[in-house]
Amino acid sequence: MKIKDRIEGDKINLRFITKGDALSIYQYAADEAISRYTHIPHPYNLDDAYDFVKLTQSDRKRKAAYHYGLENRETGQIIGMIGLIALFPMHRKAELGYWLAKPFWGRGIITEAIEKIVEFAFVTLKLHRVYAHVFPDNKASIRVLEKCGFTREGLIREGFVQRGKYVSVYMYSILEDEWAKRDLT
Numbered sequence: 001m002k003i004k005d006r007i008e009g010d011k012i013n014l015r016f017i018t019k020g021d022a023l024s025i026y027q028y029a030a031d032e033a034i035s036r037y038t039h040i041p042h043p044y045n046l047d048d049a050y051d052f053v054k055l056t057q058s059d060r061k062r063k064a065a066y067h068y069g070l071e072n073r074e075t076g077q078i079i080g081m082i083g084l085i086a087l088f089p090m091h092r093k094a095e096l097g098y099w100l101a102k103p104f105w106g107r108g109i110i111t112e113a114i115e116k117i118v119e120f121a122f123v124t125l126k127l128h129r130v131y132a133h134v135f136p137d138n139k140a141s142i143r144v145l146e147k148c149g150f151t152r153e154g155l156i157r158e159g160f161v162q163r164g165k166y167v168s169v170y171m172y173s174i175l176e177d178e179w180a181k182r183d184l185t
């Protein structure tokens, strides 16, 4: 199984990140609009970004997760992240996570990036299920997942702690046969 270090798209490229990307990850991930709906700490500092780059490398070595930076096709800069952030080979499933810097929202970038990473999950890794947790008021993320063929399974009640409070999240998923039969029109 060949894990690609780079996946090209029309709107965005996905690539592995290095420590040279930490500054731009820090600059964008420090935005409260990103931490609000993710588990990215706030405030977020440059050392957090360096630690994150190292985590992506060790996760990959251990085959525990595959994180890709979202590379701006014009500048080469990393403007977000997407990944299979937890892999369970025994169950052939993985958790999907993503964020995109606010100046780039609303251009269909994450829709394309999810399509690419889900293809990687089902075709390259031969997984059976990809799932994602979403806060119920995160309308943009819900819309994106539904556009990409994910189904809402239910609410995980107070399953996470976010900023010191228990929060409930929707569980969304897509199965390999649903992905193969998805409507591409």
Ligand SMILES: CC(C)(COP(=O)(O)OP(=O)(O)OC[C@H]1O[C@@H](n2cnc3c(N)ncnc32)[C@H](O)[C@@H]1OP(=O)(O)O)[C@@H](O)C(=O)NCCC(=O)NCCS
Binding pocket: 033, 034, 037, 038, 098, 099, 100, 101, 104, 105, 106, 107, 108, 109, 110, 111, 112, 132, 133, 134, 135, 138, 139, 140, 141, 143, 144
């Ligand atoms: C969620 C997020 C990844 C979306 O990225 P994006 O590249 O802007 O998404 P896209 O442009 O591919 O699609 C966004 C869709 O949501 C819709 N949308 C945006 N805001 C919306 C809202 N408040 N209510 C309903 N729909 C909304 C857009 O219209 C678009 O749908 P359309 O193509 O049918 O018009 C981005 O906003 C983000 O990074 N948010 C913060 C972090 C986060 O929430 N991560 C996900 C955790 S589950």
